[in-house]
Amino acid sequence: MGQLFFFQDVKAFSIFPVRYTLVVDAGKTAVASVQIYNDEDSTIQVNPEVDAFALDPDTGHTLFGQSDSAKSWVKANVSSLTLSPKEKRTVDFTITVPPGSPVQSHYLALFLKQKSGLGQVGLGKRIGSLLFLHVSGEVSEKMLLQDFSFEKKGEKRNVHLQAYNNGSIHLLPSGTLRLSSWWGRQISILGVNEKQRKVLPNAEWREILEIKNIGVENIGKVQVDLHLKYGLTDQIVERTIYFWYMPWWFIVFSVLFVVSVGAGIFLKRSQKL
Structure with missing residues (x-):
């Protein structure tokens, strides 16, 4: 820089x-x-x-x-x-x-x-x-992952990352987010810190990654795997979180389906009486 x-x-x-x-x-x-x-x-x-x-x-x-x-x-x-x-x-x-x-x-x-x-x-x-x-002296490279979470605002789905440099020299984190469906199908891979922002000692680094184009075929539980690398010694941080992908139209359709099925069962029982 x-x-x-x-x-x-x-x-x-x-x-x-x-x-x-x-x-x-x-x-x-x-x-x-x-x-x-x-x-x-x-x-x-x-x-x-x-x-x-x-x-x-x-x-x-x-x-x-x-x-x-x-x-x-x-x-x-x-x-x-x-x-x-x-x-x-x-x-x-x-x-x-x-x-x-x-x-x-x-x-x-x-x-x-x-x-x-x-x-x-x-x-x-x-x-x-x-x-x-x-x-000069022995350098300490240590990064602490403080936040790796999912947030949904309206139709936007974001993954929040925050790390703290607890070492004695600046670090350059890099890595990927891998999204996969509940049955293991890969949805997409997002790059982490693609702008190559450095993290100085005793300082934080934050990034928000927006998740797009999940696809109707992946409705359900989505797995997010973080693979983060930093330092001259290529130290690795790996974490996993999950979220549910349920588009609004799918929720409406599901509610209407349940209501219609329930109404049909009720009518059949009423006719028998």
């Missing part, structure tokens, strides 16, 4: 790379160099900033403004930088991991923010490189 972050529509400058991954020992130092290019025809001034981010559990969108002590580990080699038109420069961000820091992953962003021009009021344009910073 590496992307550019613009806060206005006009592109003022660009940076490279858009993502860094660093593994640093506790008590050691590393440097992340970010190149900046002034795309404008006028001189610009930028200031380095460091932020922390999380991921929205429903959409995977990046959420900045998070708290993380690792932000204080990062220092830029300049407090301000002036670039002439079409000029390219480099900003070095030095990361110093304190001695004794636990094995943990930190998710930061190395931003360069353009200062507003003289007499202008505004937030300024900001663009950044995502920094996946890992304090």
Whole structure:
């Protein structure tokens, strides 16, 4: 997941790379160099900033403004930088991991923010490189499945998934939902997390999958098998739930059938009396 972050529509400058991954020992130092290019025809001034981010559990969108002590580990080699038109420069961000820091992953962003021009009021344009910073050591990969349930709203049938990353590094879950009839006939297979959304440590991930086109031949009890895989070691989570597929017209037909049969039996008994 590496992307550019613009806060206005006009592109003022660009940076490279858009993502860094660093593994640093506790008590050691590393440097992340970010190149900046002034795309404008006028001189610009930028200031380095460091932020922390999380991921929205429903959409995977990046959420900045998070708290993380690792932000204080990062220092830029300049407090301000002036670039002439079409000029390219480099900003070095030095990361110093304190001695004794636990094995943990930190998710930061190395931003360069353009200062507003003289007499202008505004937030300024900001663009950044995502920094996946890992304090080296034994990594823990553990995902807890918190919710695997079925919900029917009107004619919509949804399966809800929710998982929690209880490990020390981000995870990328993937897998399938297999739907089958009560006699074992496969109805369909749905992909899980097809957008490849990551789950950061101590964070949740949620997804809602809509079930469509079950088919009249599958009326009755439907089995839903979840096969979820995550981590570099391909750990597996498997669960099964069931729901009843009863279209409204089938229910109406069944009620009318039962009523008509009951009425017929009643009439026959009445005639005998």
